[in-house]
Amino acid sequence: MSIAQVAGQSKAKRILQFALSSGKVSHAYLFSGPPGSGRTKMAMAFAKALFCTEGGDDACGHCLECRKFEHGNQPDLHIVEPDGNSIKIDQIRELQRELAYRNLNTARKIYIMQRAESMTLQAANSLLKFLEEPQSPVVAILLTENGQAMLPTIRSRTQLVPFMPLAPNEMLQTLVDEGLPQLPARAAVHLASGLDACRALIQQNGFAEMRNVVIQLGKDSLSRFTAAMMSLQQQIMKTELGEQPQLLLSLLTLWYKDMIHFQAGRHESLVFIDQLDWIGKHAYSRPAEGWVACMEYTLEAGKRIRAHVSAQLALEQLLIRVQEG
Numbered sequence: 001m002s003i004a005q006v007a008g009q010s011k012a013k014r015i016l017q018f019a020l021s022s023g024k025v026s027h028a029y030l031f032s033g034p035p036g037s038g039r040t041k042m043a044m045a046f047a048k049a050l051f052c053t054e055g056g057d058d059a060c061g062h063c064l065e066c067r068k069f070e071h072g073n074q075p076d077l078h079i080v081e082p083d084g085n086s087i088k089i090d091q092i093r094e095l096q097r098e099l100a101y102r103n104l105n106t107a108r109k110i111y112i113m114q115r116a117e118s119m120t121l122q123a124a125n126s127l128l129k130f131l132e133e134p135q136s137p138v139v140a141i142l143l144t145e146n147g148q149a150m151l152p153t154i155r156s157r158t159q160l161v162p163f164m165p166l167a168p169n170e171m172l173q174t175l176v177d178e179g180l181p182q183l184p185a186r187a188a189v190h191l192a193s194g195l196d197a198c199r200a201l202i203q204q205n206g207f208a209e210m211r212n213v214v215i216q217l218g219k220d221s222l223s224r225f226t227a228a229m230m231s232l233q234q235q236i237m238k239t240e241l242g243e244q245p246q247l248l249l250s251l252l253t254l255w256y257k258d259m260i261h262f263q264a265g266r267h268e269s270l271v272f273i274d275q276l277d278w279i280g281k282h283a284y285s286r287p288a289e290g291w292v293a294c295m296e297y298t299l300e301a302g303k304r305i306r307a308h309v310s311a312q313l314a315l316e317q318l319l320i321r322v323q324e325g
Contacts (some may be wrong), residue, residue: 003045003058006038007195008170012161016046021057025050026159028131028140030116033163034148036194042163047077047110050139078111082118089122089284096130099138108137116142117149124151131157170236171195175202186271191250211239214248216277218255221322222282228319237312245311249302249318256294259283259300263291290325297321 005011012031019025029046031039045059050070054060061070066073068154073184080087080095099109119127131154140158144150147160168189175185175195182253187206188198201207213235220228236242261269261278262283268277286294301318305311 001041001045002061003042003049005172006042006045008166009038009042010161012042015159015161016042016049020049025139027138028158029154029161030147030158031141031161031163032145032148034145034165034193036192036197037163037165038195039143039163040112041145042161043112045139047112047139050078050108050110072271076109078109080111080113082115084271085118086112087115087119087123089120090127090305091118092123092126092130096126097108107321108139110139110141110167112141112143116270117146124154128157129155166194171198175199179298183206183274184211186252186273187211187251190254191247206241206244206248210244210247211251213241214251214255215272217248218252219278219282221252221319222285224272225319225323228323229316232312232315232319236315242311245305245315246302248315249298249305253295253298256291256298259286259291260288263288286325293325294322 003016003118006013016029031043033039048066049057049059051065051069052059053063053065059066059069060249065074069077078095078098080091085089086204099111128151142154144156147155147162171189171194172182172185175189175198176182180199183201184207185198188201192198192201213231216235217228217231220231236248242246253265258270258272258275258279259282261267262279265274270279272279297318301314304314
């Protein structure tokens, strides 16, 4: 994967590609951002570009160094991960020993540190000294969910590269380009954080079926109370779908939100885009405030289930409240 192929993160790309094209590569970078934002993929793509011998603002993918990287045969790349719950001083010392050896065939060595905020104080202090006095040309890429959790002395000696949560439309385009089905993907990008979590949700057994059941339940909840109760009993509570009430409620919230999107003319934002005709005929049956109330009822049902109220009872009461408006 190249830097350009990483989804989103235009600011991070600008920072890293400018460093590559200008030759002004820092000795240490701090990639800070939420899970699922692509920090690890970007770190690997940046490392590949640093090893690339073509000298552009991204990896060429064709030179010997790129091919070695792609086949996992790059001895000058080192990955550091927590040993248990933390990165310990012995790991930093071992890293320093490995990086101290000079290799005449490469211009630099690179290490990527996962969950850098998990370093013990001793490990962080040892790394700090190494950042200040590297024994050979080294580029450090530290990954963290929270840059403020790092020691201020380490933050001050690294270049911050911020990562933002991926927008749903960015994730959707990436997933569709990968060949994943569009309709489940449109829902997944609003329910999961990051591409990996979206992929896992889409491929989860029962997700597509849950989506179909929610469509039926959403329609019946508005005017066919008896049918809605039957759907709840027969298609949810008596099946494996009943084991995931929070997922059902999250999808149902998106269903009611689609009514507001339609009223506002944001048809491209509809999650249940395959139900456009039905939504168009029923979206104005309630004012926007009414749909907001339905969403609030749904969220409240989720809170009640988390507070150990019976899922069946919470869902039945939700249908009653939606029916009453």
